[in-house]
Amino acid sequence: MTGKREQTRRELTERLLQAAEELIEVDGLEGTTARTVTQRAQCGLGTLYKCYADLDDLIIHVNSRTLKKLGAELAASTEGFSDPVEQLQALALSYIHFAEQNHTLWTALFEHNATSSEPIPKWHEQENTALLTYIAKPVMGLEPELKDEALAARSRTYFAAIHGLVVISLQGRFVGLSPDVLRSETKLLVSRMAQPK
């Protein structure tokens, strides 16, 4: 019987990922410590560092999962819409919906590593930029003259503007907008952005 080592290692790795995700979901990033995660995963403290580089690395893997879920919802949101503007509206509303329904996980996406020395690994940066592809498609329909870098930059502009609006609203650094005001302002932002001069 061979491969037992590899199996238990995979189980441990998965259990830790699951435990971290649940902890972030319930208590947020601040409650997600090396000790609470390993306790919930029912393994020793040092095991975390056998399965992941460090706690940051584990959280990045949780964020990776979250990005996959978000990507799936974004992809599904544009189905049935042929008009680029309607697609952008659907993407924006889908983003809001995801942020509301998965508040702590979504928050962890950009609050994590906010003050860290280690840079975000490239494979995870890539996962972020990959989401811009969903935006690039309708933007291409709206502004067909844009090529490559210009299209990527414009897509980032669309995303950044919407994202900023959602952050201000849901994070509540300023007094938060109500959910319906957030939606109406988002629709307005998209429709104005989507009318090239």
Added chain:
Amino acid sequence: MTGKREQTRRELTERLLQAAEELIEVDGLEGTTARTVTQRAQCGLGTLYKCYADLDDLIIHVNSRTLKKLGAELAASTEGFSDPVEQLQALALSYIHFAEQNHTLWTALFEHNATSSEPIPKWHEQENTALLTYIAKPVMGLEPELKDEALAARSRTYFAAIHGLVVISLQGRFVGLSPDVLRSETKLLVSRMAQPK
């Protein structure tokens, strides 16, 4: 000779504020600890808790200073422009300039307290929303039908969209835009937002 106690207390409070500001400027929030701050201010560790509620409170006071500087630059930026759109452009470019020139202090404004249990005190929230006044003025010129809450919401939308763009660019969670692309995209965002349908 009376009032010596109060004077040294004020000096200590100011020295701690100055030390924290310099530390954030040089090392960012992560290098700004209770020990490094008190060491730089040349006072005992416990003194911090005599002058401020805790380390968070001290950093909030640094952020308060930063907001004042930002507010002054924003106020100055619109001088000489009468066209609302030009005023919004000036505000946006001024915001970018401030973020670039005071990168760590500006970052501390919204990265601090990201994962904290204590809510931001109301007087500091008020300092944040006060900045929206600068935006509200030109927006009022552009969309005079907006009243009170609607105007406040629309001003937040303008700010949030620009802020999102600057964050994505300067924070570099995604691969960062070059400074001139950031500026051209910002101008485009403002001009499109500023054309009511």
Added chain:
DNA sequence: TTCTGTATATGAACGATGTTCACAAAATCC
């Protein structure tokens, strides 16, 4: 000025954090 009482600046100490590492135990190999 001197003496007494009070306010306060201080750093040792505490609990909690992320991370490391020697070691015992378990899996693999011959």
Added chain:
DNA sequence: GGATTTTGTGAACATCGTTCATATACAGAA
């Protein structure tokens, strides 16, 4: 089945924010 290698473990360490007894310095009265 014995030898060897791999690995999960938690005690230990450095550092963090925060507290508190205490010694020091100041304020008011004589």
